[in-house]
Amino acid sequence: MSMPADEPAGDAQDSPSASTIAYRTISEAILVGTYAEGQFLDESGLARSVGTSRTPVREALRRLHAERYVDLVPRRGAQVRVITATEMQEIYETRLVIESAALTKICRQRRGAPAGVEQTLADMEEAGAAQDWFTFARLDQRFHQSLVEHGANRVLADLYQALRPRHIRLAVRTITEGPHRRETIEREHREIVAALEAHDAATAVQVLNQHLTAVPELMRAFSH
Amino acid sequence: MSMPADEPAGDAQDSPSASTIAYRTISEAILVGTYAEGQFLDESGLARSVGTSRTPVREALRRLHAERYVDLVPRRGAQVRVITATEMQEIYETRLVIESAALTKICRQRRGAPAGVEQTLADMEEAGAAQDWFTFARLDQRFHQSLVEHGANRVLADLYQALRPRHIRLAVRTITEGPHRRETIEREHREIVAALEAHDAATAVQVLNQHLTAVPELMRAFSH
DNA sequence: GGTGTGCACGTTGTATACACACTGCACACG
DNA sequence: CGTGTGCAGTGTGTATACAACGTGCACACC
Secondary structure, three states, X not given: OOOOOOOOOOOOOOOOOHHHHHHHHHHHHHHHOOOOOOOEEOHHHHHHHHOOOHHHHHHHHHHHHHOOOEEEEOOOEEEEXXXXXXXXXXXXXXXXXXXXXHHXXXXXXXXOOOOOHHHHHHHHHHHHHOOOHHHXXXXXXXXXXXXXXXXXXXXXXXXXXXXXHHXXXXXXXXXXXXXXXXXXXXXXXXXXXXXHHOOOHHHHHHHHHHHHHHHHHHHHHHOO | OXXXXXXXXXXXXXXXXXXXXXXXXXXXXXXXXXXXXXXXXXXXXXXXXXXXXXXXXXXXXXXXHHOOOEEEEOOOEEEEOOOOHHHHHHHHHHHHHHHHHHHHHHHXXXXXXXXXXXXXXXXXXXXXXXXXXHHHHHHHHHHHHHHHHHHOOHXXXXXXXXXXXXXXXXXXXXXXXXXXXXXXXXXXXXXHHHHHHOOOHHHHHHHHHHHHHHHHHHHHHHOO
């Protein structure tokens, strides 16, 4: 299924070095849920299953630590990070802060919606109709990402992107397994775009607020 | 001088492992300016000067890359990152977004200024009077940090902290070498605190805006 | 004289070997 | 029977050895 299609900001298009292979393999396994939360990862075992030595695996684990996939306990190793409901709520609160800033700036500069957003929304509706929730979720990410890229500066956009691996797994679950909020999501997206076109920051932010508040509440229901 | 007093959030109090030593040594050297911007760092050379083998040095470099101290060019090595005036401005814009969110939330919840802030400001004024600009700069960091810790959630506070190494060097230079804005800085800090105590978000944010806008303009003057 | 090719050197990327710390269990002692 | 200590096993932390790639210079050829 390959969820983390593009690399989390940093080294452009890195060659398929062993270290990169290890990073992709392990991160994907964590996202897919191969390793349980709280589980300790064995470097030698990972090395075997990835097909390299321990060195690239260690580098991958350090990177995964920087991206909050795992915790690093000295002399114990890497532990798959447990994401609490509280943290998930904080992540969405943070998203709200960053995306609001982006929307506000877009409106203040009267720039309208980002290019290509129409296509993204159309694709989303198609995926929704086909009940292809993985694609739906990825396009949702793309929509929000494009808002931030359009409105925020590079530095802020990088911070936003760093947030993604921290909630993507549960986000997919929510969309996939939850009560199908498809219509709500699509409507709110379109309302945000409309507000941007009208340079109406207040409305855009308000809809976004509502949009981003709903999700962690749903998630809370799931995590029990 | 030891600028990066506390560790950039993550592994609590890690034992003085070789890897940590390497990280501290190299990051400090970069902050102090031992290595020129754009310079490539030689792993073997660093290993010799740190007193370890290449392995811990490599891990340190990866971490420094994650924190944007260096760029990692495949097959070429680690390059001390060049911080442009544009990026510096973006960093301050980002700080403004995060700190504003923190101030707003503090006011909305009518919590007043963070505990200990009075002491920090007093220490700052003392350092300012003694023309100890390094201490002054560090306390300035602490002041802003405490605002964010007080108002923002853990996740957002972590993002904020990740920003610090990216501007701390120039920030120190600006305070140290610039026209002494001491009174201005101290006054604005006190105005922000007063606004917090009065639960007046609008004023707090407005003063902060002015406070954070001034710095990158000064920096721009320096970088030429 | 300019340009292209080939070789030698240096550096990164990876593998492997070794040292040391931690964990858990077993056994002895109170 | 409970508790503390010792020991073996396992896995991380570090060092070192090797391989592969990229760079720059020199020399030859056009």
